[in-house]
Amino acid sequence: METFATRGYHNASLAEIAERSGLTQAGVLHHFRSKAGLLTGVLDLRDQSDLAQLGEERPRGLAFLAHLVDTARRNAEREGIVRLYAVLSAESVTSGHPAQEYFRARYAGLRAMVVEAIGEAADAGEVPAGLDPRAAASAVMAVMDGLQVQWLLAPEAVDMAATTDLVIGALLGRPVPGGG
Amino acid sequence: METFATRGYHNASLAEIAERSGLTQAGVLHHFRSKAGLLTGVLDLRDQSDLAQLGEERPRGLAFLAHLVDTARRNAEREGIVRLYAVLSAESVTSGHPAQEYFRARYAGLRAMVVEAIGEAADAGEVPAGLDPRAAASAVMAVMDGLQVQWLLAPEAVDMAATTDLVIGALLGRPVPGGG
DNA sequence: GTCTATATTTGGATAGAC
DNA sequence: GTCTATCCAAATATAGAC
Known part of the structure; x- marks a missing residue:
């Protein structure tokens, strides 16, 4: 969330997201099939609150x-x-x-x-x-x-x-x- | 203008802008020292109208x-x-x-x-x-x-x-x- | 003023070991 | 579930010929 908020979608990188998550970039993509999938995941999560x-x-x-x-x-x-x-x-x-x-x-x-x-x-x-x-x-x-x-x-x-x-x-x- | 409008800044590429301008990418950068310079050029131009x-x-x-x-x-x-x-x-x-x-x-x-x-x-x-x-x-x-x-x-x-x-x-x- | 060629970096994504 | 290693594509920018 913080990375997409600070950078926007296109300028956000999986590398930064991975680092802030304490994972590698490949580790992030194990949980989301793509960067776009990660974004929609973030938006769906946010919606719950x-x-x-x-x-x-x-x-x-x-x-x-x-x-x-x-x-x-x-x-x-x-x-x-x-x-x-x-x-x-x-x-x-x-x-x-x-x-x-x-x-x-x-x-x-x-x-x-x-x-x-x-x-x-x-x-x-x-x-x-x-x-x-x-x-x-x-x-x-x-x-x-x-x-x-x-x-x-x-x-x-x-x-x-x-x-x-x-x-x-x-x-x-x-x-x-x-x-x- | 059209490319930045359609893609946003970060997702816009000099290659696309060059193609739509009838130039090569290097040709575009001859007139603007960088992509950021091109953006501010577009915004300044727009301001005049x-x-x-x-x-x-x-x-x-x-x-x-x-x-x-x-x-x-x-x-x-x-x-x-x-x-x-x-x-x-x-x-x-x-x-x-x-x-x-x-x-x-x-x-x-x-x-x-x-x-x-x-x-x-x-x-x-x-x-x-x-x-x-x-x-x-x-x-x-x-x-x-x-x-x-x-x-x-x-x-x-x-x-x-x-x-x-x-x-x-x-x-x-x-x-x-x-x-x- | 425009080009070709290229340097350099960074991006997302995949394969396969552990 | 996480990693390393790697692939491949695309990006910006620069150098130098014409």
């Missing part, structure tokens, strides 16, 4: 959106994870990238969850009437992703949690804090 | 934010450019990446421009009183960047211009279209 694992027991409605802000807050303490996903998700759009299908599915699944949560909030009358749930869902996800890149390049210039909260609040028509 | 070139003659206040929406709209017709920046900006956060300083400066400059535009709009009374200009600026940039990755992976699932407009409008307190 975060958002995608929420599944059917996720918070509902506004609580889910609040959970996204919490995730952004926790992410500020987990630079490695943030870097891994920020680098690999963008790299995955290059031709023939082994994680392309993974991220396509991840975004589709995540978008569906956010759309559903917004729909739940709308049913409870907590969302402006004309809001397009799909556009809003894409927007929330995009803000979180985009903030990560900015934050990785200049951590002191960006507050991921506060900014995510600002956008979600604005989309929901929440009055600006301290403002009119 | 878009946002960063706006400089002091940019639109002011809300007109600048409207210009960002226009940029998102035009980007939907320029997949190559979108891919180039989406891939390289994220890749640039990896250690030792040759475009890291370029993107750090680009984001800082862009953020300053958006902050200024929001300040102008605020002076004109067109912005909610409590809005944090720096957070809002980061948010707008982040939305645009994040949407690009989603759009590259699933173009039919994302409307970059409409979603950018949605977020800007929400931050400015504009009523939702068709809504209450």
Whole structure:
């Protein structure tokens, strides 16, 4: 994980991964049939410990959106994870990238969850009437992703949690804090 | 540009770039002292034809934010450019990446421009009183960047211009279209 | 300014011993 | 399950002819 996060997929070498694992390069390839297989293994492992694992027991409605802000807050303490996903998700759009299908599915699944949560909030009358749930869902996800890149390049210039909260609040028509 | 956009920096090869340029690999390196030099050359060239070139003659206040929406709209017709920046900006956060300083400066400059535009709009009374200009600026940039990755992976699932407009409008307190 | 030729390094992957 | 040894391909970069 750390090597893919720090180097990206293509610039990561099995030699470095092996060294950090206390193995030889051949030893690593005994457990994964290829470098691409290792990457998907890393991504599958990661999946077991975060958002995608929420599944059917996720918070509902506004609580889910609040959970996204919490995730952004926790992410500020987990630079490695943030870097891994920020680098690999963008790299995955290059031709023939082994994680392309993974991220396509991840975004589709995540978008569906956010759309559903917004729909739940709308049913409870907590969302402006004309809001397009799909556009809003894409927007929330995009803000979180985009903030990560900015934050990785200049951590002191960006507050991921506060900014995510600002956008979600604005989309929901929440009055600006301290403002009119 | 096309090769770096399609492959990313590390996975792009001078051989491919040379072939697409009608040169040999040595011929390419006659004009650029290294692969890294070629990348910065591409980025500098690109800069002459878009946002960063706006400089002091940019639109002011809300007109600048409207210009960002226009940029998102035009980007939907320029997949190559979108891919180039989406891939390289994220890749640039990896250690030792040759475009890291370029993107750090680009984001800082862009953020300053958006902050200024929001300040102008605020002076004109067109912005909610409590809005944090720096957070809002980061948010707008982040939305645009994040949407690009989603759009590259699933173009039919994302409307970059409409979603950018949605977020800007929400931050400015504009009523939702068709809504209450 | 472009080429051929080549140096040099590094990459992923495989075979087979232990 | 881990190793050594090796293969083969590809990479960037340089030297020097034309």
